[in-house]
Every structure is written in C-alpha cells, then in structure tokens.
Amino acid sequence: MTAPETADSGFLWQTARQIFLLWEVLRVPYNLVLAGLVGYFAWHYETVMHSFQMFPGHYVMCVIEANVLFMAGPVVHTYLCWLLKRRVLWIAVVPFVLGTLLAMVLAVAEIRPLFADSEF
Numbered sequence: 531m532t533a534p535e536t537a538d539s540g541f542l543w544q545t546a547r548q549i550f551l552l553w554e555v556l557r558v559p560y561n562l563v564l565a566g567l568v569g570y571f572a573w574h575y576e577t578v579m580h581s582f583q584m585f586p587g588h589y590v591m592c593v594i595e596a597n598v599l600f601m602a603g604p605v606v607h608t609y610l611c612w613l614l615k616r617r618v619l620w621i622a623v624v625p626f627v628l629g630t631l632l633a634m635v636l637a638v639a640e641i642r643p644l645f646a647d648s649e650f
Contacts, residue, residue: 545617546608553604556626560600561593563630564637571641592640596633603629 568589603625610621 545611546604549607549611549617549622550604552622553600553607553626556603556622557597557600560626560630560633561597564593564596564633567634567637568641571638592637596637599633600629 606625607621611617614621
C-alpha cells in the first residue's frame with residue numbers, strides 16, 4: 531500500500547531522498563572528527579591505548595552507537611524542510627555542527643573514566 535500522491539508528498543519524498551544522500555556524505559567528516567578526537571587521546575595517554583587493546587568490542591559498540599545517533603540529523607533536517615516548505619543551508623549546518631559537538635562530548639565522557647589516576 532502506498533501513500534496517496536499529493537504535491538506536498540512529492541516534495542517531501544524528493545527532499546528526503548536528497549537530504550539523506552547529503553547526510554551520507556557528511557557521515558565521513560563526522561566519523562573522521564570522532565576518530566581524530568579518540569585517536570588523539572589514545573596517542574597521548576597510554577591508559578586509553580591499553581583499554582583499546584583490552585576491550586575492542588566496547589569501542590566497536592561506541593562507533594555503532596555514534597552512527598545510529600548520527601541518523602537523527604537527516605530526520606531533523608527532513609522534518610524542518612517539511613515544516614518550512616523549503617530547503618536552506620542552515621537547516622543542514624546547525625544539526626550537523628550541534629550533533630557533532632554532542633558526539634564529541636559523549637566520546638570524551640566515554641573515555642574520561644580511564645583517566646581516574648592521571649591528570650586530564
């Protein structure tokens with residue numbers, strides 16, 4: 531069963547497709563930023579590197595969780611485009627920047643307990 535075709539639904543489906551494709555391109559810098567942040571700590575603090583070696587599955591799950599959370603971006607973007615009935619650049623930029631900053635905070639919070647004995 532398909533949804534009834536209206537001018538509004540045609541706009542939404544076409545817009546949603548374009549938005550999700552755009553966000554798939556944004557997934558690369560998102561993951562690079564997070565990998566760079568965690569890699570920085572792994573490089574500079576031996577406890578993080580040791581934890582990576584001891585619990586690799588934990589970090590794989592963190593990567594999966596970060597990418598599941600990433601999917602909130604195109605959903606919010608699509609909703610705002612539908613609500614405003616137009617596409618503008620800030621609708622993509624604001625959720626991407628805020629979501630990436632939130633993911634960075636969560637990544638640091640995830641590895642922060644490893645530094646209980648050292649100065650962070």
